[in-house]
Amino acid sequence: MSKTAILIDSGCDPTDLLREQPDCYIQPIKFILDGEIYSDGQDSDIELFYSKIKNTKKFYTEPPSMWEILERFEELRDQGYSRIIDIHMSESLSEIYKLSHISKNYLNGIEIEIIDTQSAATGACLIVLKIIELIKKGKPFNEIEKSLPFIRESSFNQFTVPSIKYLVKNGRIGKAKGFAANLFNLKPVLSIEGGVIVPVAKVKGLENACKTIIDNAISFLSTRPHNVTLSFGYGLQENIVELEKLKTNFMEKFETLGIKDHKVLSNMRLRPTLTCHSGPDILTVAVYGEKPPMD
Numbered sequence: 001m002s003k004t005a006i007l008i009d010s011g012c013d014p015t016d017l018l019r020e021q022p023d024c025y026i027q028p029i030k031f032i033l034d035g036e037i038y039s040d041g042q043d044s045d046i047e048l049f050y051s052k053i054k055n056t057k058k059f060y061t062e063p064p065s066m067w068e069i070l071e072r073f074e075e076l077r078d079q080g081y082s083r084i085i086d087i088h089m090s091e092s093l094s095e096i097y098k099l100s101h102i103s104k105n106y107l108n109g110i111e112i113e114i115i116d117t118q119s120a121a122t123g124a125c126l127i128v129l130k131i132i133e134l135i136k137k138g139k140p141f142n143e144i145e146k147s148l149p150f151i152r153e154s155s156f157n158q159f160t161v162p163s164i165k166y167l168v169k170n171g172r173i174g175k176a177k178g179f180a181a182n183l184f185n186l187k188p189v190l191s192i193e194g195g196v197i198v199p200v201a202k203v204k205g206l207e208n209a210c211k212t213i214i215d216n217a218i219s220f221l222s223t224r225p226h227n228v229t230l231s232f233g234y235g236l237q238e239n240i241v242e243l244e245k246l247k248t249n250f251m252e253k254f255e256t257l258g259i260k261d262h263k264v265l266s267n268m269r270l271r272p273t274l275t276c277h278s279g280p281d282i283l284t285v286a287v288y289g290e291k292p293p294m295d
Helices: 045-052 066-078 094-105 121-136 141-153 165-171 205-221 237-255 272-278
Strands: 003-008 025-029 030-033 036-039 059-062 083-088 111-116 155-160 185-194 196-206 226-234 262-264 283-290
Touching: 003 066, 025 066, 025 121, 030 045, 030 083, 030 272, 036 059, 036 237, 045 155, 045 272, 059 083, 066 083, 083 094, 083 121, 083 237, 094 111, 111 141, 121 155, 121 226, 141 155, 155 205, 185 205, 185 226, 205 237, 237 283
Parallel strands: 003 025, 003 083, 083 111, 226 262
Antiparallel strands: 030 036, 030 059, 155 185, 155 283, 185 196, 226 283
16 A cells, blocks of 8 residues: 655744644754754754844755755655655755755655645745645545645745845845835835745834735635634744734634634744744744635
8 A cells, every 4th residue: 555755844834733633744944053954844943043132143055965865755665654745945045955855866666746835934835735635535646636726725834024134135135125224114025936935015113014914814815715724823932912013903804704614723943944034033924715615
């Protein structure tokens, strides 16, 4: 009997939620703090990262090497899996997607399918959860692959940060390039669309930034009432108060939509892979909702 492993890079895994799913494994992306190299979730944890980040002058990420990716594939093959479905954060945000494609050509004895979520963090997590659901239902991979555009379009992901200096510095700014020059005291609202970071709005104050994200997410769900999942993410622990306020305001507006069948995931403290890109002061809302429900 064939066995399928689901391998997910740490850019799609805001918490340990995906690690707890049967047959799911994490491919850690490396993060570097003032020259010290860590593998996200392998030789470090979230508490370690956030205890160090405030006093760190330079932090960034690196993908695992091609040989480290190949070694992970081999481990899963040797555990008896005949197929790996390898799922990644957006290709534009990390080289791991390309390296995985190269690595799979060096391995025999196992089938490897590679997916680009064209998202990251909480948004990518919701896409991965949908893919896992389809795999558990026994959907053939070619059908899942055909459904990917629909699944991606059913996912919404917007976030705010005090500054986009980290996104600029780490080369993750996408279509929001030039947005930084005239922000002054304004808060940016950003989104990941088609795999790249795009500017949504710039508003006065965090409260207005959160309100903008809430209004946009509610508008998105107003025409997508099926198979709805809601998630909320943050970085630094002191941001939890603002996150809870955002979540409360969101749920008040969400109730007006009358969507009874939905899931709310626990608050997601974002992993180092993600906050090394954005900076640690991030607040994010991601939702998933289908217009016509998938069969």
